[in-house]
Amino acid sequence: MNVVVIYGSYRQERLGIRAALFALAKIREQGHQVELVDAMAYDLPMLDKMYKEFEPGQAPERMERLHKTLEQADGFVIVSGEYNHSIPPGLKNLLDTFQTEYYFKPSAIISYSVGSFGGVRVADHLRAVLAELGMPVIPSSLPIPRLHEVFDKDGKLIDQAYNRRFDRMLSEFQWYMEAFSWRRKQGTPY
Numbered sequence: 001m002n003v004v005v006i007y008g009s010y011r012q013e014r015l016g017i018r019a020a021l022f023a024l025a026k027i028r029e030q031g032h033q034v035e036l037v038d039a040m041a042y043d044l045p046m047l048d049k050m051y052k053e054f055e056p057g058q059a060p061e062r063m064e065r066l067h068k069t070l071e072q073a074d075g076f077v078i079v080s081g082e083y084n085h086s087i088p089p090g091l092k093n094l095l096d097t098f099q100t101e102y103y104f105k106p107s108a109i110i111s112y113s114v115g116s117f118g119g120v121r122v123a124d125h126l127r128a129v130l131a132e133l134g135m136p137v138i139p140s141s142l143p144i145p146r147l148h149e150v151f152d153k154d155g156k157l158i159d160q161a162y163n164r165r166f167d168r169m170l171s172e173f174q175w176y177m178e179a180f181s182w183r184r185k186q187g188t189p190y
Ligand SMILES: Cc1cc2nc3c(=O)[nH]c(=O)nc-3n(C[C@H](O)[C@H](O)[C@H](O)COP(=O)(O)O)c2cc1C
Pocket: 009, 010, 011, 013, 014, 015, 016, 017, 081, 082, 083, 084, 085, 086, 112, 113, 114, 115, 116, 117, 118, 119
């Protein structure tokens, strides 16, 4: 499968990149194609026109590149911190810029925080947003409380329990990606 991991923090001191790189490595380990979409690296403009509103060939080059990456994906893993119980602005801006690229593909949520709740509240908000974007969220999610104690400064996993937790979520996600991919090949309603 072709998996896209989306991470959206713009903070200079951001911690969640450790979880995003962990997800990337774990997905690759299972033999999937995987790409990290780091919103800060793409640095899309604050939403004015969505990608689909540009005339063909007129979208900024980085938006065009991102469109192709999202279009080719079989599923999306969203790695998100919790900002005031909700979605970081850079992540929301990137998600909102696109639409049909996500349709009929499943998504999975990895949420985290430095506190003890692991971003479960942002995960709830994300479920609603991702459903609206046409990428239904699988039942399992991976909340990571106290992220700074789960990975060290170099991003190395300290708490090995997350290997098992991630593998469980990935096996479920893989099932959904394969099922949706098979069904997309027979056609989609729109
Ligand atoms: C604007 C802002 C709001 C935050 N709100 C919450 C919150 O509602 N719940 C929480 O558990 N942590 C909250 N935090 C702390 C984050 O969990 C912590 O800063 C985390 O490292 C953010 O992810 P990032 O480093 O990838 O940007 C907030 C942080 C910021 C910058």
